[in-house]
Amino acid sequence: MNQCFGPGGPGCLTAGVITLDGLTKVFPAPGGGDPVTALEGIDLHLDEGRVHGIVGRSGAGKSTLIRCLTGLEKPTAGRVEVDGTDIAALDGAALRAARRNIGMVFQHANLLDSRTAAQNISHPLEIAGVPRAQREARVAELVELVGLSGREHNHPAQLSGGQIQRVGIARGLAAEPKVLLCDEPTSALDGSTTRQILRLIADLRERLGITVVIITHEMGVVREVCDTVTLLQDGRIAQSGDLLEVAGDPHGPLSGELIPLPPAPTGIDAVLVNCDYGRTGRFRTSEDLVRLADEHGAEAHIVAGIIETISGTQVGRVQLALQNRTGEPISREGLAAFLHELDAEGVVATEVSA
Numbered sequence: 403m404n405q406c407f408g409p410g411g412p413g414c415l416t417a418g419v420i421t422l423d424g425l426t427k428v429f430p431a432p433g434g435g436d437p438v439t440a441l442e443g444i445d446l447h448l449d450e451g452r453v454h455g456i457v458g459r460s461g462a463g464k465s466t467l468i469r470c471l472t473g474l475e476k477p478t479a480g481r482v483e484v485d486g487t488d489i490a491a492l493d494g495a496a497l498r499a500a501r502r503n504i505g506m507v508f509q510h511a512n513l514l515d516s517r518t519a520a521q522n523i524s525h526p527l528e529i530a531g532v533p534r535a536q537r538e539a540r541v542a543e544l545v546e547l548v549g550l551s552g553r554e555h556n557h558p559a560q561l562s563g564g565q566i567q568r569v570g571i572a573r574g575l576a577a578e579p580k581v582l583l584c585d586e587p588t589s590a591l592d593g594s595t596t597r598q599i600l601r602l603i604a605d606l607r608e609r610l611g612i613t614v615v616i617i618t619h620e621m622g623v624v625r626e627v628c629d630t631v632t633l634l635q636d637g638r639i640a641q642s643g644d645l646l647e648v649a650g651d652p653h654g655p656l657s658g659e660l661i662p663l664p665p666a667p668t669g670i671d672a673v674l675v676n677c678d679y680g681r682t683g684r685f686r687t688s689e690d691l692v693r694l695a696d697e698h699g700a701e702a703h704i705v706a707g708i709i710e711t712i713s714g715t716q717v718g719r720v721q722l723a724l725q726n727r728t729g730e731p732i733s734r735e736g737l738a739a740f741l742h743e744l745d746a747e748g749v750v751a752t753e754v755s756a
């Protein structure tokens with residue numbers, strides 16, 4: 403499978419910032435048993451200036467993938483290209499130089515307690531041998547960029563969790579990388595701080611044009627900030643694509659997680675139909691569906707539903723209970739005509755057993 407998120411669509415030849423080609427990583431079993439295939443034949447093309455989410459259960463291979471992107475792990479097979487450089491082929495000083503193009507943000511920023519926020523941000527620049535005056539100018543710029551003005555002289559113990567993560571992000575951006583890799587960047591934060599940090603990431607992408615890869619188990623993070631999403635399952639890509647496409651495909655494994663339908667009340671004497679609407683076609687609201695049911699001689703009651711805004715588009719998933727006007731379940735013919743018209747309007751509708 404070739405996943406290409408560039409403007410040219412699948413199979414395009416635009417120079418993407420990250421290209422994985424047949425990436426495979428097999429670990430020898432530490433105890434001498436069967437080797438573990440952590441990644442197998444991953445083909446992924448992530449374009450510049452977008453936010454890409456990578457999700458998957460524990461053990462799916464997410465951290466291994468990020469470690470291959472940073473050159474911390476060498477692939478068993480395949481290529482890992484970041485901004486035109488084959489990371490897997492590099493060692494020593496060449497690898498260290500290529501890594502400057504890649505910023506990292508972790509779940510816990512792991513700041514140095516004895517240093518202030520500004521000194522923590524400055525740390526990678528010191529290691530890279532950047533002269534003092536240049537370093538100070540860059541740190542001042544970064545403090546402003548991540549919204550830490552007034553807190554730059556605080557030590558980590560004097561910062562909130564969200565501020566600590568801002569320092570972590572500023573430190574990740576210090577060397578002006580083209581790619582920012584984030585491993586569970588908001589998992590340790592509360593809901594409102596998570597939203598602030600995600601807004602910051604979206605803003606940085608907008609202002610700096612950097613490419614962001616976020617590993618997360620939080621679907622809210624994917625919904626809020628990602629342009630594309632890839633689901634890893636047992637080291638393989640189970641689904642990958644533009645967020646709106648993936649969320650709006652009710653047959654794919656990710657849509658139920660991105661737009662989970664809450665449980666409907668049980669014991670309803672009606673035909674139940676799940677509808678996914680909003681991605682294409684004329685029907686934009688659940689009221690549109692109720693009106694169409696009415697045109698087919700049926701009363702539709704929304705018994706469960708969720709509406710999410712994904713990439714600026716409202717996407718809804720509702721469960722309708724259909725009855726005729728005398729309170730009986732709708733006829734098979736009426737149902738077939740209703741479903742047919744929904745289909746023609748791009749609404750994915752499936753009858754479910756009560």
Ligand SMILES: Nc1ncnc2c1ncn2[C@@H]1O[C@H](COP(=O)(O)OP(=O)(O)OP(=O)(O)O)[C@@H](O)[C@H]1O
Binds near residue numbers: 430438440461463467
């Ligand atoms: N150094 C290693 N040696 C042997 N096996 C490893 C090594 N690193 C990872 N694995 C195995 O590779 C598989 C993928 O691990 P990985 O850490 O990439 O998963 P993950 O998706 O990041 O999981 P989590 O969400 O729990 O962090 C697991 O089965 C793991 O046990």
Ligand SMILES: [Mg+2]
Binds near residue numbers: 464
């Ligand atoms: Mg992991």
